[in-house]
Amino acid sequence: xxxxxxxxxxxxxxxxxxxxILVGTVLLMLPVSAENGQLTPWVTAVFTSxxxxxxxxxxxxxxxxxWSTFGEVVIMGLIQAGGLGIMTLASLLxxxxxxxxxxxxxxxxxxxxxxxxxxxxxxxxxxxxxxSLIMEAATAxxxxxxxxxxxxxxxxxxxxxxVFHAISAFNNAGFAxxxxxxxxxxxxxxxxxxxxxxxxxxxxxxxxxxxxARHLWARGYRRWSLHARITLLGYGMFAxxxxxxxxxxxxxxxxxxxxFGTDGRLLVGMFHGLTPRTAGFNTLDVGExxxxxLLVTDVLMFVGGGSAGTAGGIKVTTFxxxxxxxxxEARGEPQVHIAGRRISNEVVRQALTVVxxxxxxxxxxxxxxxxxxxxxxxxxxxxxVSAFGTVGLSTGITGELPPLGELxxxxxxxxxxxxxxxLASALALRERGRRYDLPEERPIVG
Amino acid sequence: xxxxxxxxxxxxxxxxxxxxILVGTVLLMLPVSAENGQLTPWVTAVFTSxxxxxxxxxxxxxxxxxWSTFGEVVIMGLIQAGGLGIMTLASLLxxxxxxxxxxxxxxxxxxxxxxxxxxxxxxxxxxxxxxSLIMEAATAxxxxxxxxxxxxxxxxxxxxxxVFHAISAFNNAGFAxxxxxxxxxxxxxxxxxxxxxxxxxxxxxxxxxxxxARHLWARGYRRWSLHARITLLGYGMFAxxxxxxxxxxxxxxxxxxxxFGTDGRLLVGMFHGLTPRTAGFNTLDVGExxxxxLLVTDVLMFVGGGSAGTAGGIKVTTFxxxxxxxxxEARGEPQVHIAGRRISNEVVRQALTVVxxxxxxxxxxxxxxxxxxxxxxxxxxxxxVSAFGTVGLSTGITGELPPLGELxxxxxxxxxxxxxxxLASALALRERGRRYDLPEERPIVG
Ligand SMILES: [K+]
Ligand SMILES: [K+]
Numbered sequence: 001x002x003x004x005x006x007x008x009x010x011x012x013x014x015x016x017x018x019x020x021i022l023v024g025t026v027l028l029m030l031p032v033s034a035e036n037g038q039l040t041p042w043v044t045a046v047f048t049s050x051x052x053x054x055x056x057x058x059x060x061x062x063x064x065x066x067w068s069t070f071g072e073v074v075i076m077g078l079i080q081a082g083g084l085g086i087m088t089l090a091s092l093l094x095x096x097x098x099x100x101x102x103x104x105x106x107x108x109x110x111x112x113x114x115x116x117x118x119x120x121x122x123x124x125x126x127x128x129x130x131x132s133l134i135m136e137a138a139t140a141x142x143x144x145x146x147x148x149x150x151x152x153x154x155x156x157x158x159x160x161x162x163v164f165h166a167i168s169a170f171n172n173a174g175f176a177x178x179x180x181x182x183x184x185x186x187x188x189x190x191x192x193x194x195x196x197x198x199x200x201x202x203x204x205x206x207x208x209x210x211x212x213a214r215h216l217w218a219r220g221y222r223r224w225s226l227h228a229r230i231t232l233l234g235y236g237m238f239a240x241x242x243x244x245x246x247x248x249x250x251x252x253x254x255x256x257x258x259x260f261g262t263d264g265r266l267l268v269g270m271f272h273g274l275t276p277r278t279a280g281f282n283t284l285d286v287g288e289x290x291x292x293x294l295l296v297t298d299v300l301m302f303v304g305g306g307s308a309g310t311a312g313g314i315k316v317t318t319f320x321x322x323x324x325x326x327x328x329e330a331r332g333e334p335q336v337h338i339a340g341r342r343i344s345n346e347v348v349r350q351a352l353t354v355v356x357x358x359x360x361x362x363x364x365x366x367x368x369x370x371x372x373x374x375x376x377x378x379x380x381x382x383x384x385v386s387a388f389g390t391v392g393l394s395t396g397i398t399g400e401l402p403p404l405g406e407l408x409x410x411x412x413x414x415x416x417x418x419x420x421x422x423l424a425s426a427l428a429l430r431e432r433g434r435r436y437d438l439p440e441e442r443p444i445v446g
Numbered sequence: 447x448x449x450x451x452x453x454x455x456x457x458x459x460x461x462x463x464x465x466x467i468l469v470g471t472v473l474l475m476l477p478v479s480a481e482n483g484q485l486t487p488w489v490t491a492v493f494t495s496x497x498x499x500x501x502x503x504x505x506x507x508x509x510x511x512x513w514s515t516f517g518e519v520v521i522m523g524l525i526q527a528g529g530l531g532i533m534t535l536a537s538l539l540x541x542x543x544x545x546x547x548x549x550x551x552x553x554x555x556x557x558x559x560x561x562x563x564x565x566x567x568x569x570x571x572x573x574x575x576x577x578s579l580i581m582e583a584a585t586a587x588x589x590x591x592x593x594x595x596x597x598x599x600x601x602x603x604x605x606x607x608x609v610f611h612a613i614s615a616f617n618n619a620g621f622a623x624x625x626x627x628x629x630x631x632x633x634x635x636x637x638x639x640x641x642x643x644x645x646x647x648x649x650x651x652x653x654x655x656x657x658x659a660r661h662l663w664a665r666g667y668r669r670w671s672l673h674a675r676i677t678l679l680g681y682g683m684f685a686x687x688x689x690x691x692x693x694x695x696x697x698x699x700x701x702x703x704x705x706f707g708t709d710g711r712l713l714v715g716m717f718h719g720l721t722p723r724t725a726g727f728n729t730l731d732v733g734e735x736x737x738x739x740l741l742v743t744d745v746l747m748f749v750g751g752g753s754a755g756t757a758g759g760i761k762v763t764t765f766x767x768x769x770x771x772x773x774x775e776a777r778g779e780p781q782v783h784i785a786g787r788r789i790s791n792e793v794v795r796q797a798l799t800v801v802x803x804x805x806x807x808x809x810x811x812x813x814x815x816x817x818x819x820x821x822x823x824x825x826x827x828x829x830x831v832s833a834f835g836t837v838g839l840s841t842g843i844t845g846e847l848p849p850l851g852e853l854x855x856x857x858x859x860x861x862x863x864x865x866x867x868x869l870a871s872a873l874a875l876r877e878r879g880r881r882y883d884l885p886e887e888r889p890i891v892g
Contacts, residue, residue, distance in 0.1 A: 292816035329799040329873050345791045353775040370738035377824040427775050
């Protein structure tokens with residue numbers, strides 16, 4: 001098996017995802033997928049299929065209310081396919097990029113640079129699949145036990161709920177089998193904490209998880225890659241800041257945290273500090289949050305999690321690179337350095353491009369949704385960022401959008417899911433030298 | 447006269463502006479400045495003084511209603527001082543930066559690089575003052591004629607109105623001597639068009655105006671600088687896009703453009719496509735605009751006008767540089783080129799820094815204002831961007847902010863006015879080499 005040598009490997013990713021979404025759409029349209037045994041309209045089906053494959057979790061119909069058990073299993077399969085697909089393909093693209101760079105440094109022929117051999121591909125695919133299944137199984141076991149022992153579900157029903165929510169959590173999909181997402185479990189740490197652990201680990205990304213695993217099992221293995229260090233530190237800082245800000249802002253809001261005791265507020269506040277990155281379950285009514293909380297959540301959703309994982313957004317490393325550019329500028333240094341490593345100008349420009357294209361997409365979607373709907377900027381910006389970051393949180397307007405608005409979110413989920421990855425790798429693979437150079441001139445900045 | 451060789455020249459700018467604002471605050475607090483002959487509270491005075499010196503135009507009290515004629519003349523003087531100051535100092539800083547860069551290229555001693563000789567300083571100061579006075583005088587003459595002939599003002603009163611609004615327009619200050627800004631003149635082209643011409647020319651910036659003047663008067667002078675080309679093209683593109691979008695979005699809004707005939711809609715639409723960059727007069731009720739129009743206006747206000755002029759914002763060149771980075775990335779080129787000129791990585795990073803610091807400031811101010819006030823994101827974001835971009839447009843919430851909110855806007859106007867200029871020049875002057883270099887490592891982007 002080889003990635004194609006003709007055309008761009010990023011195209012394979014886009015084509016593969018579109019195919020899976022199409023298959024999902026057809027399956028979800030079937031009468032057998034709906035609780036009422038009728039055909040589901042194609043806009044609803046394509047929205048739900050895209051939301052599942054892109055592991056977003058935005059919904060235009062209530063998941064347990066509209067879909068039959070067959071439909072729910074289809075959704076679960078689409079989530080699993082989307083999650084495995086993105087982790088595998090992003091990891092492979094990462095390998096292609098670093099291989100290409102190594103070869104370029106060695107000045108080797110460029111014709112082989114876009115291919116990976118069978119061994120490497122197999123190692124990545126098996127690694128992703130086994131890691132995912134282990135994490136999902138562990139989460140499912142804990143959830144099932146709790147469902148059966150604390151809530152009186154039968155083992156069959158309890159394990160179905162456990163497996164579905166474990167898959168939805170590890171893949172950062174945010175689909176739940178309750179009309180209120182996970183609000184009924186808001187203060188149940190036995191449900192919330194395994195789910196948080198699953199979506200945080202899934203959201204760190206395969207390369208970081210793989211490094212953590214090597215550190216845990218391979219003794220004497222010491223060095224952490226720059227990527228892992230930035231991801232872990234950046235993820236942690238956003239997690240802390242998000243938790244503190246959101247818990248603080250909602251502490252006395254009677255429609256959200258104000259309802260709970262101190263323990264409950266801390267647990268639910270932590271959940272809502274972490275779920276925007278980009279799990280998408282909610283244990284509070286997001287529509288009742290303060291506008292300042294929505295704005296903080298917007299930032300957390302836009303940044304998202306680690307690269308080559310199940311989280312969306314522009315990714316922690318992309319954000320961190322730009323932060324280090326500003327630090328370098330403040331110090332007056334001609335090169336950007338992070339933790340004793342130099343960052344090339346090409347990487348900085350790629351990070352900048354990913355962020356600016358992301359901002360432009362969210363801005364355009366927000367503008368169009370403002371024109372199409374009666375909702376204000378708070379709700380519409382939140383919805384756009386949630387779709388772009390494949391988060392799935394909503395103030396509650398998703399189901400009230402006109403069909404054109406729903407299709408716009410479909411496009412946004414798809415580009416938000418694949419855009420940053422494929423854009424970054426496409427840019428990295430297109431790097432090439434220029435044989436001559438033009439005279440330099442300096443416009444005034446600021 | 448020399449700019450100081452010790453410390454950073456940008457400090458002089460900040461200190462100078464703070465001093466003028468302080469003097470203005472004291473003058474405006476005096477009973478003689480108020481219509482009712484009483485002391486004005488210090489928060490109101492410092493807000494108005496900052497708004498005038500930073501040529502913003504946001505107001506917490508009605509200008510003709512609260513201030514006496516003496517107070518209005520103080521405001522006019524503060525606008526003139528602020529406008530001349532920013533044009534002069536930004537132009538001088540631009541010279542220092544380009545001098546420093548030339549010297550660095552010539553590998554000369556660095557000790558002289560932060561000084562300018564008397565001749566250069568005199569040339570810039572005289573150029574700025576004479577250009578400003580000529581533009582203001584021409585605008586004042588047209589406005590005065592119209593005030594006297596069409597609206598029956600006496601020559602004394604008419605010329606007072608003409609001079610005040612001409613100074614306010616050329617300096618992009620946005621202060622008007624009517625409670626409704628310029629809404630009463632919405633469809634009067636003899637008032638609106640001279641004001642638009644004045645604020646557009648002032649907003650292009652002294653370096654561009656100086657080049658235009660040389661092209662008009664010095665025959666045989668052909669080459670346009672990269673800075674002038676980017677500014678003129680970028681300003682024009684935003685002017686066109688802003689006018690088309692805002693006219694289109696408000697066309698049928700009965701509370702705004704819907705009131706007027708086709709000619710009126712086009713004139714008022716054009717005015718509101720241009721006034722966000724960053725004049726700040728309004729001929730429509732901004733509070734009645736559609737949320738989508740507010741969002742488009744936010745972008746126009748954030749970008750602003752040309753460098754070293756009276757417009758605020760991050761500036762057209764800064765925005766254009768980042769757009770060309772994306773273009774270079776899309777083409778896979780290792781260097782950024784604009785119109786046959788190479789742009790150094792340092793300049794790209796400086797532009798990036800100015801934009802990201804601006805985004806961070808606006809975000810923080812918006813977040814704090816959301817926490818302090820009952821207003822929604824539409825209005826609060828608009829207010830923050832208007833203050834940062836020293837625009838002066840408002841949905842009408844400025845006067846209803848708590849004192850802490852007003853002081854936050856004071857800080858935002860000050861940093862918005864001086865931040866991009868001083869930040870960019872400080873960064874450019876701090877550029878230095880690094881004697882050794884660290885190994886390169888590449889985190890995953892996206
Ligand atoms: K999600
Ligand atoms: K202004």
